[in-house]
Amino acid sequence: MSGFLSGVRGQLNVLVAATTSLVLIAFLVPLGLLLRRAAEDRAVTTATIEAQSAAALVALNQTPSEHDNVTVFYADGHQTGMPAARTDSVKLAEQGWAFTASSGNGFEVLVPVGGLDGGTAVVRAYIAQPREGVTQTWATLALLGLVLFALGLLIADRLGKRLVSSVTALAGTADRLAAGDLDARVDPAETPELRRVGLELNRLACRIQELLAEQREEAADLAHRLRTPMTALRLDIDSLSDEAQRRRLLAGLDALHRLIDEVIRTARRPERDGVGAAADLVAVCAERVAFWSALAQDAGRPVETLLPTVPIRVRVSAADLAAALDALLENVFTHTPDGTPMRVEAVRLRDGGGRVVISDGGPGLNAVPAGRGVSAAGSTGLGMDIARRTAEAAGGAMRTGTSVLGGAAVELTFRPAAD
Numbered sequence: 384m385s386g387f388l389s390g391v392r393g394q395l396n397v398l399v400a401a402t403t404s405l406v407l408i409a410f411l412v413p414l415g416l417l418l419r420r421a422a423e424d425r426a427v428t429t430a431t432i433e434a435q436s437a438a439a440l441v442a443l444n445q446t447p448s449e450h451d452n453v454t455v456f457y458a459d460g461h462q463t464g465m466p467a468a469r470t471d472s473v474k475l476a477e478q479g480w481a482f483t484a485s486s487g488n489g490f491e492v493l494v495p496v497g498g499l500d501g502g503t504a505v506v507r508a509y510i511a512q513p514r515e516g517v518t519q520t521w522a523t524l525a526l527l528g529l530v531l532f533a534l535g536l537l538i539a540d541r542l543g544k545r546l547v548s549s550v551t552a553l554a555g556t557a558d559r560l561a562a563g564d565l566d567a568r569v570d571p572a573e574t575p576e577l578r579r580v581g582l583e584l585n586r587l588a589c590r591i592q593e594l595l596a597e598q599r600e601e602a603a604d605l606a607h608r609l610r611t612p613m614t615a616l617r618l619d620i621d622s623l624s625d626e627a628q629r630r631r632l633l634a635g636l637d638a639l640h641r642l643i644d645e646v647i648r649t650a651r652r653p654e655r656d657g658v659g660a661a662a663d664l665v666a667v668c669a670e671r672v673a674f675w676s677a678l679a680q681d682a683g684r685p686v687e688t689l690l691p692t693v694p695i696r697v698r699v700s701a702a703d704l705a706a707a708l709d710a711l712l713e714n715v716f717t718h719t720p721d722g723t724p725m726r727v728e729a730v731r732l733r734d735g736g737g738r739v740v741i742s743d744g745g746p747g748l749n750a751v752p753a754g755r756g757v758s759a760a761g762s763t764g765l766g767m768d769i770a771r772r773t774a775e776a777a778g779g780a781m782r783t784g785t786s787v788l789g790g791a792a793v794e795l796t797f798r799p800a801a802d
Contacts, residue, residue: 415521613643
């Protein structure tokens with residue numbers, strides 16, 4: 384998601400850069416050409432005024448003051464002012480034509496003066512640099528364009544960052560909800576569309592909490608209703624005359640009663656502890672192995688325990704971890720013959736998390752366990768599903784395979800507990 388959001392911000396900057404470039408080009412290029420034309424017109428106007436002023440003096444048989452760019456060509460062949468060659472343009476002006484023409488890198492303004500004793504004189508004003516100052520003006524415009532371009536990008540980046548930050552907050556809240564943190568809420572953004580999305584996301588989180596609460600209550604109520612027929616069943620068992628059969632049935636009934644109590648407690652619990660949960664994998668493994676060791680001893684099962692001496696804190700509550708281990712250990716006792724060896728091993732992972740492997744020397748798994756409620760061995764399959772969901776809720780996973788003892792091996796991995 385972060386990559387996508389960064390891409391959106393970059394695309395927004397590219398869009399603004401392209402739009403700003405087109406606007407600046409459409410504005411500054413015509414403006415630069417207009418300024419160049421204005422500079423040429425200004426130079427020609429100045430030269431025309433100088434030429435006409437000199438022509439007025441020549442018409443009065445007076446010698447005009449010398450200018451760096453004015454030349455007076457007399458009919459007898461001599462000239463005054465700036466030295467210049469008698470070109471075809473001068474000869475044309477001697478015929479009574481006043482005009483402006485290009486000459487070399489500049490312009491020349493020619494004004495004929497008739498009615499003189501010696502014939503027609505021509506006043507020529509030459510403009511060597513008609514575009515003087517245009518280069519500096521264009522440089523100023525280019526600098527202004529760069530400043531406006533940078534300012535546009537800065538504003539676009541700020542707006543993009545603000546937009547992306549709002550979307551990032553939405554995505555972060557959605558990720559927290561997906562991770563099981565149902566208390567996650569987003570602060571609605573100022574943008575109307577994003578504000579609506581934030582409000583709807585908050586409503587969705589509240590609705591999920593309500594549905595889960597209703598589901599937990601229904602599960603707890605259903606489990607509670609089972610106690611009534613179990614009480615009647617206990618009375619019937621107590622009336623049995625066979626003491627051995629009565630004890631065996633009561634033991635099974637007590638186990639069922641404990642399971643129902645666990646279902647009720649689990650259903651009444653608001654929710655999993657989430658990312659804030661923490662437990663010592665080594666301590667819980669040792670505790671559950673000790674709990675099942677008595678039954679293993681009665682069944683003649685060798686139990687090997689390989690646990691490190693230092694704690695391994697993982698992101699799962701002790702209750703959930705114990706329930707997952709109990710489900711896997713119970714599967715070993717249920718689906719392998721008496722006397723089958725078993726081993727419980729826990730190790731620390733490189734990222735600080737933990738892994739526990741429960742293996743046995745039984746017949747093994749014929750196939751990867753199916754989904755919840757399905758089992759190749761004829762059981763409900765809930766035990767494996769409980770272990771899988773516990774590992775996944777803690778950011779880990781469950782894998783199955785063949786153990787070193789020759790039977791099945793179930794591996795649970797957990798992420799390290801948050802500091």
